[in-house]
Amino acid sequence: MTSIETSEKLKENNKKISENHEDFRIFGLITFLIADGMTFAGFFAAYLTYKAVNPLPDGAIYELELPIPTINTILLLISSATFHKAGKALSNQNNSNSQKWLLITALFGIVFLGFQIFEYFNLPFALTDNLFASTFYALTGFHGLHVTLGTLMILIISWQVRPDGGRITNLNMFPLEAVELYWHFVDGIWVILFLILYLL
Amino acid sequence: MTISIEPKNQAKKNLQPKGWLRYFSFSLDHKVIGIQYLVCGFLFYLVGGTLASAIRIELASPMSDFMPRDVYNQVLTLHGTIMIFLWIVPVVNGAFGNYLIPFYVGARDMAFPRLNAVAFWLIPPSGLMLIASYFIDGAAQAGWTAYPPLSITTPQSGQIIWILSVLLLGGSSIFGGINFIATILKLRRPGLKLMQLPMYCWAMLGTSILVVLSTPVLAGTLILLSFDIVANTGFFNPVLGGNVVVYQHLFWFYSHPAVYIMVLPAFGLVSEILPIHCRKPLFGYTTMVFSIMGIVVLGLVVWAHHMFTSGTPPWMRLFFTIATAFIAVPTGIKFFNWVATMWGGRISINSAILFSCGFIINFVFGGITGVALAQVPFDIHVHDTYFVVAHFHYIVYGGSVFVIFSSIYHWFPKASGKLLNEKLGIIHFAITFIGFNLCFAPQHWLGLNGMPRRVAEYDPQFQFVNQISTLGALLMAISTIPFLINVFISIANGKKAGDNPWNALTPEWLTSSPPPIENWEGEAPLVEEPYGYGKSITK
Numbered sequence: 001m002t003s004i005e006t007s008e009k010l011k012e013n014n015k016k017i018s019e020n021h022e023d024f025r026i027f028g029l030i031t032f033l034i035a036d037g038m039t040f041a042g043f044f045a046a047y048l049t050y051k052a053v054n055p056l057p058d059g060a061i062y063e064l065e066l067p068i069p070t071i072n073t074i075l076l077l078i079s080s081a082t083f084h085k086a087g088k089a090l091s092n093q094n095n096s097n098s099q100k101w102l103l104i105t106a107l108f109g110i111v112f113l114g115f116q117i118f119e120y121f122n123l124p125f126a127l128t129d130n131l132f133a134s135t136f137y138a139l140t141g142f143h144g145l146h147v148t149l150g151t152l153m154i155l156i157i158s159w160q161v162r163p164d165g166g167r168i169t170n171l172n173m174f175p176l177e178a179v180e181l182y183w184h185f186v187d188g189i190w191v192i193l194f195l196i197l198y199l200l
Numbered sequence: 201m202t203i204s205i206e207p208k209n210q211a212k213k214n215l216q217p218k219g220w221l222r223y224f225s226f227s228l229d230h231k232v233i234g235i236q237y238l239v240c241g242f243l244f245y246l247v248g249g250t251l252a253s254a255i256r257i258e259l260a261s262p263m264s265d266f267m268p269r270d271v272y273n274q275v276l277t278l279h280g281t282i283m284i285f286l287w288i289v290p291v292v293n294g295a296f297g298n299y300l301i302p303f304y305v306g307a308r309d310m311a312f313p314r315l316n317a318v319a320f321w322l323i324p325p326s327g328l329m330l331i332a333s334y335f336i337d338g339a340a341q342a343g344w345t346a347y348p349p350l351s352i353t354t355p356q357s358g359q360i361i362w363i364l365s366v367l368l369l370g371g372s373s374i375f376g377g378i379n380f381i382a383t384i385l386k387l388r389r390p391g392l393k394l395m396q397l398p399m400y401c402w403a404m405l406g407t408s409i410l411v412v413l414s415t416p417v418l419a420g421t422l423i424l425l426s427f428d429i430v431a432n433t434g435f436f437n438p439v440l441g442g443n444v445v446v447y448q449h450l451f452w453f454y455s456h457p458a459v460y461i462m463v464l465p466a467f468g469l470v471s472e473i474l475p476i477h478c479r480k481p482l483f484g485y486t487t488m489v490f491s492i493m494g495i496v497v498l499g500l501v502v503w504a505h506h507m508f509t510s511g512t513p514p515w516m517r518l519f520f521t522i523a524t525a526f527i528a529v530p531t532g533i534k535f536f537n538w539v540a541t542m543w544g545g546r547i548s549i550n551s552a553i554l555f556s557c558g559f560i561i562n563f564v565f566g567g568i569t570g571v572a573l574a575q576v577p578f579d580i581h582v583h584d585t586y587f588v589v590a591h592f593h594y595i596v597y598g599g600s601v602f603v604i605f606s607s608i609y610h611w612f613p614k615a616s617g618k619l620l621n622e623k624l625g626i627i628h629f630a631i632t633f634i635g636f637n638l639c640f641a642p643q644h645w646l647g648l649n650g651m652p653r654r655v656a657e658y659d660p661q662f663q664f665v666n667q668i669s670t671l672g673a674l675l676m677a678i679s680t681i682p683f684l685i686n687v688f689i690s691i692a693n694g695k696k697a698g699d700n701p702w703n704a705l706t707p708e709w710l711t712s713s714p715p716p717i718e719n720w721e722g723e724a725p726l727v728e729e730p731y732g733y734g735k736s737i738t739k
Binding site for chain 1: 311312315374377378379381382385386387412413414415416417419420421423424427431432433434435440441442443446449450453
């Protein structure tokens with residue numbers, strides 16, 4: 001069997017799969033996000049255990065200022081809504097509107113990261129000061145990494161959704177839907193993180 | 201929504217090599233990827249086996265005269281890590297899962313072929329990286345568990361490379377798990393119901409759920425550990441106010457399910473092999489399914505039975521003892537189902553069934569010592585002794601590895617179209633079975649008498665029994681020779697197998713051997729009764 005035949009058959013096969021089965025890429029992504037969520041769950045479990053059994057040394061500061069993280073929570077929640085707007089616009093075949101909403105969402109992501117960096121520079125403790133400090137930076141840093149990746153992905157799809165010949169159209173919405181799901185996931189994780197790390 | 205292949209990818213696909221070269225390519229064919237997993241895993245098995253032989257030769261005498269102590273620690277760490285993460289997990293999951301699951305669900309490939317290829321190609325580099333760390337500045341020395349503070353205080357470069365390679369292997373495992381869940385749940389042939397699937401599908405579904413839920417926790421833990429090593433944080437370092445027990449909890453939250461990740465697929469494979477060679481339906485299909493799912497649920501809540509001596513509070517000991525003892529119930533159901541499947545069957549004695557029987561015998565021993573180890577008073581007595589080593593190897597070698605060999609004898613005709621030589625196969629089985637039991641059975645006695653594990657030197661009174669164990673290990677090493685000869689001879693000029701040498705009813709045998717590129721000529725067959733042996737519908 002020649003390789004050209006093989007690739008023809010693979011193409012045919014792919015066509016058959018798409019005809020016989022629903023698109024399960026979102027399903028795969030959800031499975032991945034469950035796995036990703038378990039990483040956070042491990043971090044949260046470690047943090048809560050430390051809080052319960054490991055008393056901090058005298059003089060350790062762990063009272064956190066609330067304004068910046070509260071603003072950040074609101075920013076992320078709004079960005080979830082703007083992303084939803086982008087999806088709505090795309091399914092109405094309004095690509096330029098969709099692109100606009102995506103760029104706004106990315107802007108929210110960037111502002112979030114900016115505030116996060118600002119907070120890092122103004123905290124009274126550093127990474128290795130004590131157990132609380134280390135866990136704080138590990139948790140927020142790992143989440144910040146997720147926001148950074150999400151923002152980059154939003155910028156990429158906002159380019160791909162451009163009205164003149166972009167890859168993403170209302171017939172091929174998967175990239176946008178996938179990033180949207182991921183973005184909502186990152187927001188949800190932030191809300192849990194905010195509750196456990198700042199408020200608890 | 202449709203999935204379209206873009207023209208530029210099409211051009212790349214035409215460049216995919218054919219013939220044996222495709223096994224070295226980024227192939228998207230699940231059968232090629234399955235063979236890649238198997239051969240790659242077997243090469244690492246040879247490396248890990250060589251290291252095991254080195255350990256046993258060192259332990260033939262009470263003093264550390266064969267290798268220095270720190271080298272012994274490195275060899276021991278590499279042996280454990282290679283055997284678990286590069287041989288058993290990739291082979292029982294990746295190799296057989298990729299080869300068989302698409303057949304069983306009546307599909308032409310896995311749900312995400314590219315992700316599948318990525319998952320495989322993460323393995324060789326991380327394995328080579330792990331082995332190479334030995335030659336750079338010494339490999340990790342903290343055992344496959346990498347408990348802090350030992351893993352923080354031993355030489356750091358080896359430990360960091362160990363963490364990196366385990367993270368990559370964990371990623372590979374998660375990608376594989378996502379793929380299996382999507383394939384089994386979403387890619388089934390229309391008309392095929394879940395309760396008609398061959399048992400291996402259920403085993404892989406359960407295993408993949410465990411992989412997806414527990415592997416990320418290990419990844420997170422190892423990231424924190426690497427911070428402790430390179431950034432001087434104190435998550436697990438008591439000197440800096442950290443807590444080593446948190447590491448143990450997080451580590452075992454993955455690593456206890458990891459035992460099921462290694463052994464559940466083996467359960468599934470045995471459930472495929474036994475009915476075919478005994479010509480009887482699989483006994484108790486529904487109970488098998490529920491016991492697999494029971495093991496999945498219970499497997500997630502028993503991890504602290506590895507930590508009875510870590511200052512675990514009494515209520516926790518009680519809970520984890522009871523939960524662990526409960527696992528004996530679904531496991532026992534499976535054991536009796538296998539025996540009942542064989543009972544009164546027309547058993548053909550061949551290498552595949554011999555290795556499966558060997559599995560059942562060894563596994564029952566490992567299971568009984570497992571229940572014993574779950575009891576706190578007994579566990580405290582034998583904790584960190586050779587009793588644990590013996591128990592663990594009865595499960596993963598006597599269990600999983602015996603099943604891997606059984607499966608190779610069973611499915612070799614499927615993949616190659618040739619039969620393996622039965623005489624050499626039976627010699628292979630005999631040497632493996634005798635060698636294995638000679639190696640590990642005496643270690644129960646050693647452990648009960650207090651010989652600690654993971655130490656290169658020991659009390660001279662244990663020397664004789666250790667030498668028996670070493671003899672067994674060398675027999676196990678020798679046993680791979682007839683196997684390798686068998687494989688090479690049979691590939692070159694083995695007996696033609698025909699499409700269905702075992703007269704099996706499971707879907708993978710209902711196509712030609714080796715199978716065509718997209719598994720079936722025409723539609724995939726609808727197999728409603730994969731175990732309908734001894735009934736009127738036999739072919």
